[in-house]
Amino acid sequence: MEKRGMWSSRLTFILAAIGSAVGLGNAWRFPGLAAKHGGGTFLVVYLLAMLLMGIPLLMMEIAIARKFRRGAIESMRGIGKKWEPVGWAATSNAFVIVCYYAVVFAWVILMFINSWQFANMTGDNEAASGLFLQLTQTTGAIEGTNIPGIVLVCLLISWGLIFYCIRNGASSVGKVVKFTVFAPVVLLLIMAVKGCTMPGAMEGIKMLFVPDISAFSDPSLWVDAIGQVFYSLSIMMAIMFAYGSYVGNDADIAADAMIIAFSDMAVSVLSGIVMFSTMGGTGMLGEITASGISTAFFVYPTAIVNLTGNGVVNAIFGAIFYLMLITLAIDSAFSIVEGISAAIADKFHLKPKTVTIAVCAICGIISLVFITEAGLAWLDIVDNWTNQINLILIGVLECIAIGWTFSLRKVLGEVNKNAKRFKMPYWWFASSINLSRRCCSLVCSSGT
Amino acid sequence: MITLFGVNGGNYGGYPIWAQVVAGWAVSVLVFASGFIAKIVIARMKKKGYTEDEIVWKD
Numbered sequence: 001m002e003k004r005g006m007w008s009s010r011l012t013f014i015l016a017a018i019g020s021a022v023g024l025g026n027a028w029r030f031p032g033l034a035a036k037h038g039g040g041t042f043l044v045v046y047l048l049a050m051l052l053m054g055i056p057l058l059m060m061e062i063a064i065a066r067k068f069r070r071g072a073i074e075s076m077r078g079i080g081k082k083w084e085p086v087g088w089a090a091t092s093n094a095f096v097i098v099c100y101y102a103v104v105f106a107w108v109i110l111m112f113i114n115s116w117q118f119a120n121m122t123g124d125n126e127a128a129s130g131l132f133l134q135l136t137q138t139t140g141a142i143e144g145t146n147i148p149g150i151v152l153v154c155l156l157i158s159w160g161l162i163f164y165c166i167r168n169g170a171s172s173v174g175k176v177v178k179f180t181v182f183a184p185v186v187l188l189l190i191m192a193v194k195g196c197t198m199p200g201a202m203e204g205i206k207m208l209f210v211p212d213i214s215a216f217s218d219p220s221l222w223v224d225a226i227g228q229v230f231y232s233l234s235i236m237m238a239i240m241f242a243y244g245s246y247v248g249n250d251a252d253i254a255a256d257a258m259i260i261a262f263s264d265m266a267v268s269v270l271s272g273i274v275m276f277s278t279m280g281g282t283g284m285l286g287e288i289t290a291s292g293i294s295t296a297f298f299v300y301p302t303a304i305v306n307l308t309g310n311g312v313v314n315a316i317f318g319a320i321f322y323l324m325l326i327t328l329a330i331d332s333a334f335s336i337v338e339g340i341s342a343a344i345a346d347k348f349h350l351k352p353k354t355v356t357i358a359v360c361a362i363c364g365i366i367s368l369v370f371i372t373e374a375g376l377a378w379l380d381i382v383d384n385w386t387n388q389i390n391l392i393l394i395g396v397l398e399c400i401a402i403g404w405t406f407s408l409r410k411v412l413g414e415v416n417k418n419a420k421r422f423k424m425p426y427w428w429f430a431s432s433i434n435l436s437r438r439c440c441s442l443v444c445s446s447g448t
Numbered sequence: 449m450i451t452l453f454g455v456n457g458g459n460y461g462g463y464p465i466w467a468q469v470v471a472g473w474a475v476s477v478l479v480f481a482s483g484f485i486a487k488i489v490i491a492r493m494k495k496k497g498y499t500e501d502e503i504v505w506k507d
Contacts, residue, residue, distance in 0.1 A: 068503055073486075078503035085483020092482040096475055282473045348498075381463055381471040390476055410505060 004069055005170035005352075007246050012174040014256055016335070017243055019177040020234045021182070021264040023332030024104060027325055028292030030268040031208075031275035033228055035288035037221045039276070040211035043269070045225040050265055054229040056432035057395065059257045059424060060292030060402055061235055063414040065244030065443045066253070070239035071343030075245070076401065083401040086394065087238070091343040093390045094237040097338040099363045100379045102162065103370040105329040106154040107297065110135055112322035113154075119315035121305045128305040132297035137373055144373025158333070159364045165334040166341070169352050170246045173338065180331045187324035188270050193318060194307070204280025208272050226395075227388045230266055236394040239335045241343035253415045254424045275300075282306040293376070296325065337363070403433030 007013040034042040065071070068078040078088030108365040116133060121127045136270075137148045165176045196202055215221060230236050247253070275295070281284045282303045289295055303319040305311075340359050370379045404410060408430055416423045490498070 067505060070503065074501065074503060077500075078505060085480075085487070088483030088486050089480050092479040096479065142464060349501075377467070378471050381467060382475060385472040385476050386479070390479055393480075410507070421489060 005168075005246055006248060007170055008174050010248075010256070012177070012250060012351075013247055013251065014244065014259055015177040015181045016170075016173050016331075017234075017240070017260045017261045018258070018334030019181045019331030020239050020243065021232060021260055021261070021332075022267045022323060022328060023226055023232070023234075024101075024108075024183070024292065024296075024329050025190075025228065025232045025332075026264065026268040027184075027271045027328050028275075028296045030249070031230060031272045032289055032292045032295050034208060034276075036278055037218070037224065038212035038215040039207040040209045041213075041215040042221065042225060043209065043272075044098065044211050044246075045221055046218070046228060046268075047076055047265070049222070049225045049229045050261060052428075052431040053226060053292045053435050054233050055257060055261045056424075056429045057230075057235050057252055057398070058233050058240060058261060059415045059429070060411055060432075061240040061409050062244035062247060062253050062257060064402070065241040066247045066249070066251070067414050069245050069319070070241075071245060071346040072241040072339065073343045074346045075241050076398075079401050079406045082146070083397075083405070087241075087343065090236055090241075090394050091238045091340055091398070093386055093394060094239065094336050094340050095359070095363065096382060096386050097237065098333065098340070098359075099366045100370045100382055101333050101336060102158050102367050103155060103375065103379065104293065105151075105158040105162075105326070105333050106151060106371065107132070107136060108153060108322055108325040108329055109157055110154045111297065111301075112319060112326055113317035115322055116315050118301070118304050118318040119311035122311045122314060124305060124307060125302045128301040129298045130169065136376070138373070138376040139373050140376050142374050142377050146373050147371050149369065152368075155364070155367060155371055159360055159367075161330060162334045162337055163356065163360045165330065165336045166356055167353065169338065169342075169356075173334065176334075177331055184327040185267065185270070187320050187327065188267070188304055190320060191274045191275065191317070191324065192270060195274050195410070198277065198281025198307075200283060201277035201281040203376055204276035205273065207280070207285060208276040220357050222435075223388065223392065230391045230395055231387050232268065233261060233336060234332070234339075234352055236391050236398065237336060238339035238343050242339040243335070245342065245346075250418055252418045252420060254419045255422050257415075264378045278303050278307070291364050291380070293379070303362065388389050399433045403430065 007016065007228035030337060064075050068075045070078065072090045073084060073277065077084040111132065112133065118128065126416050134164055136151055166173055168327065197204070236241055275288060276285070279288055284299065287299045287302070289299065300321065301318070304314055304321065307314050307317055337356060337359055341352055342353040344350065344359070345355045369375065402408065409426070412424060412426060415429070490500070
């Protein structure tokens, strides 16, 4: 077996993990879900889910993978032979997710290339919201098998970029994330300044931060928040097992996981500020939908053409928005492939690069389904299942495996092994296990 | 869960039931069955000489 790649420094690991965690889910899914569940209400539940489930589970995955120096499948086998299928489920689910995530990445590239068209659409809401459909020729219904050439080219570019970033595993990822982690934050800040200085922006900000007490009793709010935490932190997707397996023995997992989780949350809130202030400023606050894709490709373009009376300025902000999405999407996309590759390569003693090529090729072929005219509809169905139901079920199974049949104290010992300023307390670490039982009943009762 | 299994014939999200079965139910079943399918494949591979690593939590 090849010598295992390791992160070149602590900063590289933190940046790579933040890059993986911070993705399209932060930029559009989070604001969409916040809008669906009354803004501030979702924010409070999301914070609770992050603290009580997200952070402990993130620490668990990193600590177990570092201890075993293996990807998801072998790490779960290390917990107990009967739990290996949970590692496979996490890897398979990631495999499905990356097939359509690469397509969304391709759509974002397509919109970025065509953002100059916003210059001629000032105030024309219909043209702006129809641009995506016109470019992709997607119908939103289960009909049509044609693949537009330009979308195919963008898909090839997206898979090419994904492979380029992870061609040498941890070492090439370490180089890429130094750019892809900071660039979207700078672009988001530019967008936030523009959004917050628009008249009417405060109405949007108020909606994002003020909770509606009556909405807390809705079970779907809790399921959406937990699903968003898992999706956003890249846990239950084999990614953090892969990244954790490259972490040095001297790493302070407790502190690093806190930095990763709070950075992820900060970007989500910043994205929320951008979305709600811009929508408030353009008088389109009610237009934000729970569907991130709808918000990014139909609603936000309409806001872009109403930002100013100058078409060129609008086009520049459109380009900034889609460039920001490109930089957010790329590190999340390649981290999913890295998670799958590491898990398979470790299991079958294969060369990671060979597995990466195979995964990119197979997923690339499957992803063609999502760029057909019916692609958006297929993507919507698959996304609903893999991101909400599957992710939460895998989370619950992982909690049962680690907390109920393995020793939680052993894992906590690994988490706190090099802890200096902050030690993870047992009650907090165990909270995710206790809450996983609640999750089962929530998923069952919400019927999402 | 009631919605998942029966109400509206599983036709939620505005898509036909066959599409939900193909892209939703079948994909999820495959995801959770993948480990068991892999076990069968690995058992056959073991007969041809494949060996699994011993993975132990060393305190």
